[in-house]
Amino acid sequence: MAEVAFRDEQVLISADELSNSPDAYTVLHATVTFPKPRFDGDYRPESGYATWRAAHIPGSVHADLLDGFSAPDADLHFSRPSPDALAAALAELGVTPDADLVVYDEGGMTWASRLWWMLRNIGISARVLDGGLTRWTALGLPVETGDTAERRATTPRTALIDRGLWRDRDDVLAVVSGDAPGTLVCALDAEQFAGTATTRYARRGHIDGSRNLPAKSLLADGILRSTDRIAELAEQALADTSRPLILYCGGGVSACLVALALVRTGHDDIAVYDGSLEEWTADPALPMRTLGEGKGGA
Known part of the structure; x- marks a missing residue:
C-alpha cells in the first residue's frame, strides 16, 4: 500500500x-x-x-x-x-x-x-x-462460501496522511450561506432529490442550492459508464458551477461512487460530506428543499 x-x-x-x-x-x-x-x-x-x-x-x-x-x-x-x-x-x-x-x-x-x-x-x-x-x-467465475481462510493480523501502517477529501456539516453550511465557494452535488436518485420518494432520513428533499448527479445514472448494465459519457452527464448536471464540488447522499456512500466516476474523468477538486442527509436532516434548522419550493435544483 x-x-x-x-x-x-x-x-x-x-x-x-x-x-x-x-x-x-x-x-x-x-x-x-x-x-x-x-x-x-x-x-x-x-x-x-x-x-x-x-x-x-x-x-x-x-x-x-x-x-x-x-x-x-x-x-x-x-x-x-x-x-x-x-x-x-x-x-x-x-x-x-x-x-x-x-x-x-x-x-x-x-x-x-x-x-x-x-x-x-x-x-x-x-x-x-x-x-x-x-x-x-x-462471467461464470468461481466463488467460495463460508469463512475458512486463516488470517493473521499484521502491523498497522504508520506515518499516515489526511488528504482532506472529506467535509463536515460546518463546511457544507458555509457553502449554503455563501461564506465559502463550492457546489453541493446530491448523488441520490431524482425522486429522492425532488422529495417525492420515501426516504430513510428525517426530511425529504435535498440541501438548499444543490445540483443532482445520481450515482445510479453513472452505471450501465451494472458497470461504470465510459469516461466520455460520465463527462457528458457531469457537464449537464454541473454546468456553470463553482469549485470545489462537495458530494453528498443519504449517508456518505453513494456520493463516493460519484467521486470515483468523476476522478476517473479527471476531476480532482472533490470532497464528500461524510454525514450527508442523515446528519443534515436531523437538525430542523438546516435548510432543505423539495422541487417547486424555490431555489435548488438540477
Whole structure:
C-alpha cells in the first residue's frame, strides 16, 4: 500500500483482469445490507458479513463498514474512522503494507467506492472491481462460501496522511450561506432529490442550492459508464458551477461512487460530506428543499 501521487491512476479493475491474476491482489468485500425504507426515517443497515459468507470471490475477506471500518461510538452510521483506526482495521484483516488492494461489493459499487474513498484519503491506492460480484458471477467465475481462510493480523501502517477529501456539516453550511465557494452535488436518485420518494432520513428533499448527479445514472448494465459519457452527464448536471464540488447522499456512500466516476474523468477538486442527509436532516434548522419550493435544483 505504497503512497501514490494519484495521477493517471487506475481506479477500476475488470473481473477478467482480476481473474487472470488473482494472487497479485488482496481483495476486500465491503457490502452492507440496506433494505428499502418502508416509511420516512426507516434506517436499517446490517452487516454484509452473512452475504459474503454465502458467496464471495476466492481469497477475499469481509471489511465491515458498520464495525471496524467506521468510527466507534459515532452518532451517525458509516462515519469515517481516523487514519490510524483505518490502518488498524486493515492490519486486523491481515492486509500488509505492500498489498495491491481491490475492493468490491455485491454489484452496486457504492459500498466498494466508500471504502476506496476512505483509503484514498489516507494515501492508500486501491482499485474498485467494476460491476462487483454481480459481474464476476455473470462471467461464470468461481466463488467460495463460508469463512475458512486463516488470517493473521499484521502491523498497522504508520506515518499516515489526511488528504482532506472529506467535509463536515460546518463546511457544507458555509457553502449554503455563501461564506465559502463550492457546489453541493446530491448523488441520490431524482425522486429522492425532488422529495417525492420515501426516504430513510428525517426530511425529504435535498440541501438548499444543490445540483443532482445520481450515482445510479453513472452505471450501465451494472458497470461504470465510459469516461466520455460520465463527462457528458457531469457537464449537464454541473454546468456553470463553482469549485470545489462537495458530494453528498443519504449517508456518505453513494456520493463516493460519484467521486470515483468523476476522478476517473479527471476531476480532482472533490470532497464528500461524510454525514450527508442523515446528519443534515436531523437538525430542523438546516435548510432543505423539495422541487417547486424555490431555489435548488438540477
